[in-house]
Amino acid sequence: MSDIVYSSFNTTLSHIADVSDRESLDTVMKELAAGYGLNSAAYFGIRLSGRSNNDPFLAVTYSSEWVEHYKERRFVEIDPVIQSGFRRLLPLDWDGFVRTEERVKTLFGEAAEFGLGRKGLSIPVHGRHGDRGLFSISCDRADRDWAHDKLLYLRDFQVLATHLHDKVLRLEGHSSLERHLSARELECLQWIAEGKTAWECATILGLSQHTVRCYLESTRHKLNASSNTHAVSIAHRAGLLLPPL
Amino acid sequence: MSDIVYSSFNTTLSHIADVSDRESLDTVMKELAAGYGLNSAAYFGIRLSGRSNNDPFLAVTYSSEWVEHYKERRFVEIDPVIQSGFRRLLPLDWDGFVRTEERVKTLFGEAAEFGLGRKGLSIPVHGRHGDRGLFSISCDRADRDWAHDKLLYLRDFQVLATHLHDKVLRLEGHSSLERHLSARELECLQWIAEGKTAWECATILGLSQHTVRCYLESTRHKLNASSNTHAVSIAHRAGLLLPPL
DNA sequence: TGAATATCCGGCCGATCAGCGGGGTTTACA
DNA sequence: TGTAAACCCCGCTGATCGGCCGGATATTCA
Numbered sequence: 390m391s392d393i394v395y396s397s398f399n400t401t402l403s404h405i406a407d408v409s410d411r412e413s414l415d416t417v418m419k420e421l422a423a424g425y426g427l428n429s430a431a432y433f434g435i436r437l438s439g440r441s442n443n444d445p446f447l448a449v450t451y452s453s454e455w456v457e458h459y460k461e462r463r464f465v466e467i468d469p470v471i472q473s474g475f476r477r478l479l480p481l482d483w484d485g486f487v488r489t490e491e492r493v494k495t496l497f498g499e500a501a502e503f504g505l506g507r508k509g510l511s512i513p514v515h516g517r518h519g520d521r522g523l524f525s526i527s528c529d530r531a532d533r534d535w536a537h538d539k540l541l542y543l544r545d546f547q548v549l550a551t552h553l554h555d556k557v558l559r560l561e562g563h564s565s566l567e568r569h570l571s572a573r574e575l576e577c578l579q580w581i582a583e584g585k586t587a588w589e590c591a592t593i594l595g596l597s598q599h600t601v602r603c604y605l606e607s608t609r610h611k612l613n614a615s616s617n618t619h620a621v622s623i624a625h626r627a628g629l630l631l632p633p634l
Numbered sequence: 635m636s637d638i639v640y641s642s643f644n645t646t647l648s649h650i651a652d653v654s655d656r657e658s659l660d661t662v663m664k665e666l667a668a669g670y671g672l673n674s675a676a677y678f679g680i681r682l683s684g685r686s687n688n689d690p691f692l693a694v695t696y697s698s699e700w701v702e703h704y705k706e707r708r709f710v711e712i713d714p715v716i717q718s719g720f721r722r723l724l725p726l727d728w729d730g731f732v733r734t735e736e737r738v739k740t741l742f743g744e745a746a747e748f749g750l751g752r753k754g755l756s757i758p759v760h761g762r763h764g765d766r767g768l769f770s771i772s773c774d775r776a777d778r779d780w781a782h783d784k785l786l787y788l789r790d791f792q793v794l795a796t797h798l799h800d801k802v803l804r805l806e807g808h809s810s811l812e813r814h815l816s817a818r819e820l821e822c823l824q825w826i827a828e829g830k831t832a833w834e835c836a837t838i839l840g841l842s843q844h845t846v847r848c849y850l851e852s853t854r855h856k857l858n859a860s861s862n863t864h865a866v867s868i869a870h871r872a873g874l875l876l877p878p879l
Numbered sequence: 880t881g882a883a884t885a886t887c888c889g890g891c892c893g894a895t896c897a898g899c900g901g902g903g904t905t906t907a908c909a
Numbered sequence: 910t911g912t913a914a915a916c917c918c919c920g921c922t923g924a925t926c927g928g929c930c931g932g933a934t935a936t937t938c939a
Contacts (some may be wrong), residue, residue: 584864
């Protein structure tokens, strides 16, 4: 298995690098699933752009029927892959889920009917700006093989997941906000976020108190915020307020 | 090489899992470096706790002389590993650095004198709460081997780096803030962060405007914030203000 | 050449915040 | 059984914010 995996790794990695649009990404996902002998591969990204309300990004090899069914039944609300996947740092083995709850059992039962494997892995990716990705694969393996194969999968997929997320970010995301705020506006916002008052901010930057307020006002407008506090919150999500180190 | 790597991978992974204190972590780093035939291995973590000013965390196999020298010369200010490593998502090949600047050339020159390898990789890890880790290795390889070996290294180290970061987080970090804020305090803070006024917040939560202010006041005290805006900023860094999905 | 944008500064006024004081009940834990 | 902490409410005051009006120059870009 090791060799197959290695060649798949290389080719998939370069294929991801070559992706330039939504469609070729779907193709890559299919090739990835095929190359690794998987039942399914899925990438799910949230909060990719700086905006507050933002549609999730989906690139999956699931049948459209399963996707539809999943949405209809609103499985997202209880899907442990989603619920814990985005909340942790380390990869997730689907075997680890407690399947006592009725809806969760239903979910995994029906998933198998729609062709998903009984074994699964989910790898969270955390971006720098609150953006998150979740790369999940499923396959059918015997219990005794799974422990070994899982490790092989893990190290390939951790890398692939990161590259996937990075690629999706480049395709879909971001940047929209960062350019908008002028240097002064950002400076003021940063100091306000540090708990300074407008007066202190003015002193620090060598401006008049009024000028600082004007910058904050235009910042609020640009970020669509109803208060400085709101603006700081939005800016934080957009990753504008990260200290130099 | 593939086999060596694989066995190192397994053992290192379980060793990391077993780490329970600072000292055993240093040991693991040394074993890791030895197991993979590296000149050095280093983990560097920042913003591990929710607090605003927080010392970086260091676990390295470098000689203490090099660490001292590095600090004295204040290389951190110009070290491209640090400067770009924390700002990106994907791993970093040290070959990619522009070494035109004088101090950068000095840095890499002196690093080699202190036993670091000429080839190097740095893998950023992004946590969920603004915490970041940077796992770097160096080794001596011929250019022609490097491209191949790098890939092998990458997929192992991406996993190891994540596990390392997770372990350090558990050892050092966090949690301190999250417990402190009561449910009400957090609710109020969240709505304030969404741009609501205290009055709106009170209406939403079915409280008196005054009660909301009291919660915000105690929140500010607990977070050591000088304004609601400041509190939101701190809470954001601590990861308290992440929306449910 | 004009339009847009970034950079600055002023005044005004009502709404809101920040900080201080006081009071109480309920729940959990030692 | 006390005690701590969460939960809830009220008063007061001065400082600050938020929004609105006005003005100016410099640079960038189509």
